[in-house]
Amino acid sequence: MIHFLECIMSxxxxxxxxxxxxxxxxxxxxxxxxxxxxxxxxxxxxxxGAGKTTTIKMLTTLLPPTSGEARVAGFSxxxxxxxxxxxxxxxxxxxxxDGSLTGYENLLIFAKLYDLPHRDQQAxxxxxLEFMNLTADAxxxxxxxxxxxxxxxxxxxxxxxxxxVLFLDEPTVGLDPIARDAVWKHLVDMRANYGTxxxxxxxxxxxxxxxxxxxxxxxxxxxxxxxxxxELEASLGPxxxxxxxxxxxxxSALDTGNNFRAVSAERATAERLG
Amino acid sequence: MHPLTGFIEKTFVITEFExxxxxxxxxxxxxxxxxxxxxxxxxGQVFARNGAMHTGNIPYLDFIAPGILAQSVLFVAIFYGxxxxxxxxxxxxxxxxxxxxxxxxxxxxxxxxxGIRTLSQGVIVYGLSLxxxxxxxxxxxxxxxxxxxxxxxxxxxxxxxLVIACIVKTRERFMGVGQVLTMPLFFASNAIYxxxxxxxxxxxxxHLNPLTYVVDALRTCMLADSTSTxxxxxxxxxxxxxxxxxxxxxxxxxxxxxx
Numbered sequence: 046m047i048h049f050l051e052c053i054m055s056x057x058x059x060x061x062x063x064x065x066x067x068x069x070x071x072x073x074x075x076x077x078x079x080x081x082x083x084x085x086x087x088x089x090x091x092x093x094g095a096g097k098t099t100t101i102k103m104l105t106t107l108l109p110p111t112s113g114e115a116r117v118a119g120f121s122x123x124x125x126x127x128x129x130x131x132x133x134x135x136x137x138x139x140x141x142x143d144g145s146l147t148g149y150e151n152l153l154i155f156a157k158l159y160d161l162p163h164r165d166q167q168a169x170x171x172x173x174l175e176f177m178n179l180t181a182d183a184x185x186x187x188x189x190x191x192x193x194x195x196x197x198x199x200x201x202x203x204x205x206x207x208x209x210v211l212f213l214d215e216p217t218v219g220l221d222p223i224a225r226d227a228v229w230k231h232l233v234d235m236r237a238n239y240g241t242x243x244x245x246x247x248x249x250x251x252x253x254x255x256x257x258x259x260x261x262x263x264x265x266x267x268x269x270x271x272x273x274x275x276e277l278e279a280s281l282g283p284x285x286x287x288x289x290x291x292x293x294x295x296x297s298a299l300d301t302g303n304n305f306r307a308v309s310a311e312r313a314t315a316e317r318l319g
Numbered sequence: 320m321h322p323l324t325g326f327i328e329k330t331f332v333i334t335e336f337e338x339x340x341x342x343x344x345x346x347x348x349x350x351x352x353x354x355x356x357x358x359x360x361x362x363g364q365v366f367a368r369n370g371a372m373h374t375g376n377i378p379y380l381d382f383i384a385p386g387i388l389a390q391s392v393l394f395v396a397i398f399y400g401x402x403x404x405x406x407x408x409x410x411x412x413x414x415x416x417x418x419x420x421x422x423x424x425x426x427x428x429x430x431x432x433x434g435i436r437t438l439s440q441g442v443i444v445y446g447l448s449l450x451x452x453x454x455x456x457x458x459x460x461x462x463x464x465x466x467x468x469x470x471x472x473x474x475x476x477x478x479x480x481l482v483i484a485c486i487v488k489t490r491e492r493f494m495g496v497g498q499v500l501t502m503p504l505f506f507a508s509n510a511i512y513x514x515x516x517x518x519x520x521x522x523x524x525x526h527l528n529p530l531t532y533v534v535d536a537l538r539t540c541m542l543a544d545s546t547s548t549x550x551x552x553x554x555x556x557x558x559x560x561x562x563x564x565x566x567x568x569x570x571x572x573x574x575x576x577x578x
Contacts, residue, residue, distance in 0.1 A: 102577065102578070105417045106416075106417065107413060107416055107417060107574070107577040107578065108577070108578050127419050130417060130418055130419040131419045133417065135413070135414060135417040136414075137410030137413045137414060138410065139408070139409050139410035139413075140409045140410055140411075141409065141410035141411050141413065141414040142411075143336075143340065143411060145340040146336065146339060146340060150336065150339060154332060154336045155418070157328075157329075157332045158329060158332060158415075158418050158419070158420045159418065159419065160320065160325075160419075202414075203414070
């Protein structure tokens with residue numbers, strides 16, 4: 046049985062090798078190497094300024110790496126960017142749907158931009174709305190949506206084209222516990238139904254613990270720990286929690302670093318979603 | 320799909336959805352009507368009365384009507400870039416850039432939508448011109464030309480605005496740069512006085528200013544009896560080449576908004 050699981054999980058969908066990004070003399074991501082299997086739920090943890098968002102921006106082709114390479118669904122992020130973009134979905138940390146369009150319109154524009162066959166568009170949109178529990182609100186302006194609805198719409202929008210990998214940057218920041226649970230329920234269902242690989246960053250250790258197959262902890266741009274939550278806890282000896290693991294590797298559970306713009310963007314997002 | 324077909328299709332998808340956003344935006348239409356009204360009714364009336372401007376055989380009000388149309392297109396379009404800064408502060412720009420949409424289609428699609436939005440300025444200036452007794456050319460071909468020129472001019476200046484937004488990235492700096500650029504573009508053109516009245520150096524600058532060619536094209540097509548200074552085809556050529564260059568530069572710079 047274990048062997049069987051290994052076989053279906055062994056299909057590598059994301060391969061990162063020596064990925065590095067410098068901003069001037071500051072190294073945001075330092076020779077990151079790891080791989081993620083198809084269908085895996087993978088959490089990237091770390092304090093603010095650890096390099097998580099920079100990593101996601103490189104993997105989604107928004108930011109070219111200074112050196113190193115990564116392949117997403119077989120496509121190189123440096124030389125086959127369009128192939129990568131077709132194969133992925135991306136939910137940025139900040140609000141990424143348009144408040145002056147309806148929920149339906151927000152989905153329709155992405156159906157068109159991703160070249161979904163015209164005859165499939167309506168069925169696919171209806172299915173996504175149903176799946177995310179938004180059918181009743183499809184014709185309302187997104188500006189009137191609650192925070193949890195906005196996030197679910199963003200996930201629907203990023204997965205209309207059935208991406209192989211879905212990147213989520215702090216998907217539950219600013220949401221209340223009930224909305225967070227609803228978002229996770231949909232994400233877990235998505236993996237079950239479509240085999241979507243989930244690669245996300247988070248601050249919430251309990252989220253990582255309950256949903257991730259494996260996690261990676263980044264600290265000052267470097268990968269400090271990699272494995273399942275149980276493995277990492279066990280590596281510190283018996284009786285340790287994931288919180289202990291985090292403090293051990295990330296140095297401190299407190300937020301350090303980060304600049305004014307990032308903080309104000311995060312709070313603005315929290316405010317809009319909340 | 321052929322890359323060019325894809326590019327054109329995606330451009331119109333972006334334009335379509337930009338225009339859908341305008342449904343609830345009627346106050347803006349009204350406030351934007353104010354500026355051309357002030358220029359034509361106050362500035363235009365005063366200068367026409369004193370005979371201060373030598374505009375040859377056409378009355379001064381006829382002379383500046385197309386100029387004020389071009390100016391209001393410029394003023395509306397030049398601040399268009401603030402929208403992409405707003406979309407960047409949210410996560411919208413990032414999400415579009417992570418999609419396979421060609422960058423040039425994102426830029427040109429937004430430009431066209433600004434162009435279509437600005438058509439309302441044409442309606443306002445035509446209405447005011449009627450009121451003031453400006454002799455307009457009502458032939459369908461002339462009207463079609465005016466329509467196309469307004470769309471192209473707004474595409475040109477809104478893309479210019481988007482390029483600035485990609486460089487400065489913040490709202491405060493953008494507003495500053497926008498303010499600094501609008502007046503020189505306006506005054507160093509033939510919008511409210513003939514370039515013959517200008518000192519030599521300014522006349523030279525005005526010939527490098529795309530707004531001059533927009534005004535010349537509008538003046539040629541809008542008025543009942545007006546002759547073009549540069550020739551309508553040359554005006555179109557300058558406008559199209561400038562727009563193309565700006566779209567290419569914009570497509571190159573647009574990804575900077577995601578970083």
